[in-house]
Amino acid sequence: MSDKTLTRMDLSEAVFRQVGLSRNESATLVESVLQHMSDALATGETVKISSFGTFSVRSKSARVGRNPKTGDEVPISPRRVLTFRPSHLMKERVAAGKKKR
Amino acid sequence: MIRSELIQKIADENPHLTQRHVERIVNTVFEEIIDALAKGERVELRGFGAFSVKARDARIGRNPRTGEAVKVDDKKVPFFKTGKLLRDRLNGK
Numbered sequence: 001m002s003d004k005t006l007t008r009m010d011l012s013e014a015v016f017r018q019v020g021l022s023r024n025e026s027a028t029l030v031e032s033v034l035q036h037m038s039d040a041l042a043t044g045e046t047v048k049i050s051s052f053g054t055f056s057v058r059s060k061s062a063r064v065g066r067n068p069k070t071g072d073e074v075p076i077s078p079r080r081v082l083t084f085r086p087s088h089l090m091k092e093r094v095a096a097g098k099k100k101r
Numbered sequence: 102m103i104r105s106e107l108i109q110k111i112a113d114e115n116p117h118l119t120q121r122h123v124e125r126i127v128n129t130v131f132e133e134i135i136d137a138l139a140k141g142e143r144v145e146l147r148g149f150g151a152f153s154v155k156a157r158d159a160r161i162g163r164n165p166r167t168g169e170a171v172k173v174d175d176k177k178v179p180f181f182k183t184g185k186l187l188r189d190r191l192n193g194k
Contacts, residue, residue, distance in 0.1 A: 003142075003143075004137075004140075004142045004143070005142065005143040005144070005145050006133070006134075006137045006142055006143070006144040006145070007144075007145055007146070007147075008146060008147075010133070010137075011129075011130055011133050011134075011146075014129050014130075014133045015126050015129050015130065018125065018129050019122060019125050019126050019129065021122075021126075026126075029111065029115070029126050030126075030130055032111055032114065033107065033111065033126075033127055033130050034146060034148075034149045036102075036107055036110050036111065037102070037107065037149070038148075038149060038187050038190065040102040041187065041190075041191065042187075042190040042191060045102055046102070047102045047103075047107075048102070048103045048104075049103070049104045049107070049131060050103070050104050051131075052104075052131045052134070052135065053179075053181075055181075057191060079191075079192050080191040080192055081183070081188075081191070082150075082183040082187065082188070082191060084150075084181035086178075086179040086181075089135070090135050090138070090179050091178065091179065093135055093138070093139040094135075094138050094139055094154055094177050094178065094179045095176050095177055095178070096139065097138070097139035097140055097141060097154075097177065
């Protein structure tokens with residue numbers, strides 16, 4: 001397993017290579033993709049990208065948590081969390097990647 | 102929001118690019134992420150979140166209908182952790 005980490009830079013480099021825009025504009029467009037997805041999610045909208053996966057916002061109700069170190073009870077207020085469900089294609093490609101090694 | 106709506110939004114903001122170009126840009130972003138994960142790499146997008154690969158051990162599962170025991174091989178699964186900025190935005194901060 002590789003411990004390499006990709007960042008925005010690697011994504012804009014890929015856009016630069018494959019689409020042929022300037023490096024600068026490639027970076028702006030990658031940012032714009034993430035921004036539009038974030039904006040939709042912030043309003044509670046589900047973002048469904050076919051053959052990639054689905055991001056959905058779920059509401060969690062309030063509950064009493066516990067500080068695992070001290071055992072103190074702490075109230076956890078209701079909040080919204082994001083879940084990502086990978087597509088079949090992504091699951092298959094990730095599972096198959098293991099075998100190539 | 103679905104992929105085509107995302108493409109449309111970006112196309113509207115960039116009238117100098119063709120629809121075809123915007124499609125390739127958006128598809129490249131998602132394909133790059135899948136390619137990296139398939140190689141076992143992490144993808145970290147600060148403020149948005151991080152994609153990584155988690156290993157699941159082999160286990161003995163059970164067919165819920167028949168109760169039969171079935172071997173489940175060890176496998177790699179994609180995982181996403183929401184970034185701090187996006188998590189705060191979901192909660193109106």
